[in-house]
Amino acid sequence: MTAVITKMAVTSSLGENEDEIHERIMKFNSGISTIDYFDTDEFMSSIAGNLNHETWEKVRKIAIDENVDNSSALTIYTVNKLLKNTRFNYQNVGLSLGTCNGGIQSMSDYFDDIDAGQSGKDNLKNYPLYKQMFDLSNYFGFEGPRFSFNSACAASSAAIAYASQMIESGKAKTVIAGGSDPMSKWVYAGFNALKTFNTQNATPYGNDYGLNLGEAATFFIIKDKEEALRDGDDILCEILGYGFSNDAHHPTAPDAEGNGISFAIREAIKSSGLESDQIFYINSHGTGTKANDVAELKGIEQVFGKNVPLISSLKGYMGHNLGAAASTELALTLIGLKNNVLYCNFPFQDYREETRNKKIFREHIDLSNQKTRDIIFINNNAAFGGHNSAVIFKTNLDNKYNTENSYKAIDEKSVYINYISESTTNELKNVNERIKLNPEKPLKEFDKLLYQRRMNQLSQVSIIAGISVFKDQTIPTRNGLIFGTPLGSMNATTKYSDSIRKDGFGKASGIYFPDLVVNSTSGRISRALNLKGYSASISSGGNEDFKSMEIAFEALKSNRADVILSGSGIESNSVTEKILGHPVKTDVVMIEMVNEFKPDTSILKVNEVRSYQVNATTRKIVKKTVDNATKQDKTKVLLIAPNKINNFISSKNVDFILEDGTGVQGIKALLDSIAKKWDRVLILELSINNELTVLDVNSLKNY
Amino acid sequence: MNRFMSLEEIKHLIKEEILINRLELEDVIENEIDDDENLYNEEGLALDSVEALDIVDGISNVFKLDVEAVMNSGEENNFQTVNEIANYIYKMGNRDAD
Structure with missing residues (x-):
């Protein structure tokens, strides 16, 4: 199946109306303005791409009325616009969301409460990044599977790419995908500490470098092309393919040669079945910083050689919108194409020396007389934590789409x-052994070379778990990592917030800021184990281990990687314990998944990993899955669920484990089940938020 | 006006307060940091660009001096050794103390 985008909704500093956005870009009238809603005296810059006050008041009203974080409110506000004049059954709608900092304002408010001697509990519950997908589905009643990507500045790109995967695998009929990140003083302070700002309107590829932050939310309706054609939808573009990678290089700086970027673009082109010369345009990440723009261009040149496609970055018009950057930039490109225009870079005096290339164009390009009416373009994004994502789209300028090539011939692989x-x-516990670690400095004693200063406990333990499962390194570049964590390293988050609470926003800690993004652990594992292939970081609020496995399973099945480490972890921290409501120890699970059977090492065959949203009242899907499985011979069924569901499972053949929100219980149960030598094991992991993922595996011991 | 600080005192504070404590250089003791060793070399402390920026904040905290304009221009670093940083602070501090 081929996924297409049928509708979009934008809330950005350039405005919300497509005609207004088009007009402003044509006139180089940028959305960058002075921040007037927090004090910027302590910062090197005072500007950003800000939403106008009227819009912001509407967003705030939703936040207050619904008791949700501003980020969720901005998402709800934007999706509300997206759903206008649409008619479809919300029950079948899946979500694929991206955010960099999610409810960080609620975390900041929580610390304010604490400092004022209050409990702050109401604010704290709105912090977790996964909360956005629950708030959104609660508000509208969406009942399809849900995913939340937190790969920082590439998050909404990952979300859009995975939405196409959900359509192609048939796991969802309609997916709402995109990203949302409102401005946060905490985040502004972090970029200030890293000295990345341009004090003037940013000019990516220009000789005056530095970035402007921005705030935005942009969402799309994504569905199967045949269905869209049948339903008579307007089609904005087809999603032809995508590639994920990780730099495995540095927490904030890109690989200077652009190796991660070129890998993601190559994978995207390969998965689209295209040749590189068919790419007409690249909507680049182009933040405007010294490090990004040069490295990104080098990465692009690695793929295209001297014949690079047309390139422009749209960040000069509205700032860097972090988790909403990729989705908003895509929307802008699509608005341009609706008007037969490719938007150029924001005007600059002269090229930066290293990016002096005419293909980085400086005047809007009129496509009215363009002979080839199919415009194939790449949306390219990169992020802290080393995550890169490239997605390939095709827009027909005459709105001509047909069912031709609707079915991609995918050679499905077993996992x-x-x-x-x-x-x-x-x-450290494996199938066959247990190794004692030094709890004071686990990684430093386990593998000194992989330890880095100030490395948080979650990263250390994750790397240990990772090393012990990573044993198939035959084709080093196509090794990937999918890592889930409900909250990331809360110890690092706390250290960063302490630096602000102690010394003020102007002295926010630049060395702890990089770990404020939840995907930093994933980046550190990738770097330690040199995992440069398919890479994503997610949160789901209690079944991160199986959700990660599902993403890895789909990627391996469709041959997007050869080896994927998939895992999840949680870190011991008092704020984490407050959120989950019980003591938490640092705990990480990791598995190695492949798509070639290895007689000596393969122990399980994965039949399916699949997520559902469970109806809180009927819990039909849980009951049905359990009933079906318990009828089968030699199948062991394990149910991990909150206490309240226990009584409804009557069968003696089902083992019950109390769900605790750590997101590591599924793989722990799988590890324990190996010793019992079952032929087939079915594990249902249900979170307190009615998020269910079912893992179905067969033992290979008889092969 | 009071005397600012001696060069030796400045070096001690850079190593102990800024490098070892602030950047949390575990297993490193003051004597091991050579005054002339390049702080960013792989063989030495191998500090990265983010840590370089943090040193500027550290200097501001410990010495109450703003060295940002001189020490960092964008992502480039003008001082590579404890001696270079200390000499500059010594000059700046004594100029302000006059």
Whole structure:
């Protein structure tokens, strides 16, 4: 199946109306303005791409009325516009969301409450990044599967790409995908500490470097092309393919040669079945910083050689919208194409020396007389944590779409599990062995070379768990990592917030800021284990291990990687314990998944990993899955669920485990089940938020 | 006006307060940091660009001096060794103390 985008809604500093946005870009009238809603005296810059006051008041009203964070409110506000004049059954709608900082304002408010001697509990519950997908589905009644990507500045790109995967695999009929990030003083302070700002309107590729932050939310309706044609939808573009990668290089700086970027673009082109010379345009990440623009161009040149496609960055018009950057930039490109225009870079005096290339164009391009009416373009994004994402789209300028090439011939592969591990700070556990660790400095004693200063506990333990399962390194570049974590390293988050609370926003800690983004752990694991292939970081609020496995399973099945480490982890921290309501120890699970059977090492075959949203009242899907499975011979069924569901499962054949919100219980149960030598194991992991992922595996011991 | 600080005192504070404590250089003791070693070399402390920026904040905290304009222009770093940083602080501090 081919996924298409049928509708979009934008809330940005350039405005909300497509005609207004088009007019402003044509006149180079940027959305960058002075910040007047927090004090910027302590910062090197005072400007950003700000939403106008009227819009912001409407967003705030939703936040107050619904008791949700501003980020969720901005998402709800934007999706409300998206759903106008649409008619479809919300029950079947899946979500694929991206955010960089999610409810960070609520976290900031929580610390204000604490400092004022209050509990702050109401604010704290709105912090977690996964909360956005629950707030959104609660508000509108969406009942399809949900995913929340937190790969920082590439998050909404990952979300859009994965939405196409959900359509192609048939797991959702309609997906709402995109990203949302309102401005946050905490985040502004972090970029200030890293000295990345331009004090004037940013000019990517220009000789005056530095970036402007921005705030935005942009969402799309994505569905199967045949269905869209049948329903008579307007089609804005087809999603032809995508590629994910990780730089495995540095928490904030890109690989200077652009190796991660070129890898993602190459994978995207390969998955589209295209040749590189068919790419007409690249909507680049182009932040305007010294490090990004040069490295990104080098990465692009690695793929296209001297014949690079047309390139422009749209960040000069509205700032860097972080988790909403990719989705908003895509929307702008689509608005341009609706008007037969490719938008150029924001005007600059002269090229930066290293990016002096005419293909980085400086005047809007009129496509009215363009002979080739199919415009194939790449949306390219990169992020802290080293995550890169490139997605390829095709827009027909005459709105001509047909069912031709609707079905991609994908050689579906089988997926196997070779190794499973669990690690705490005290002990590493594999299928066959247990290794004691030094809880004071686990990684430093386990593998000194992989330890880096100030490395948080979650990253240390994750790397240990990762090393113990990563044993198939035959084709080093197509090794990937999918990592889930409900909250990331809360110890790093706390250290960063302490620096602000102690010394003020102007002295925010630049060395702890990089770990404020939840995907930083994933980046650190990728770097330690040199995992440069398919890469994503997610949160889901209690079943991160299986959700990550599902993404890895789909990627391996469709041959987007050869080896994927998939895992999840949680870090011991008092704020985490407050959110989950019970003591938490640092705990990480990791498995190695492959798509070639290895007689000596493959221990399980994965039949399916699939997420559902469970109806809180009927819990039909849980009951149905359990009933079906318990009828089968030699199948062990394990149910991980909140206490309240226990009584409704009557069968003696089902083992019950109390769900605790850590997101690591599914793989722990899988690891324990190996010793029992079942032929087939079915594990249902249901979170308190009615998020269910079912894992179905067969033992290979008889092969 | 009071005397600012001696060069030795400045070097001690850079190593102990800024490098070891602030950047949390575990297992490094003051004597091991050579006054002339390049702080960014792989063989030495191998500090990165983010840590370089943090040193500027550290200097501002410990010495109450703003060295940002001189020490960092964008992502480039003008001082590579403890000696270079200390000499500059010494000059700046004594100029302000006059």
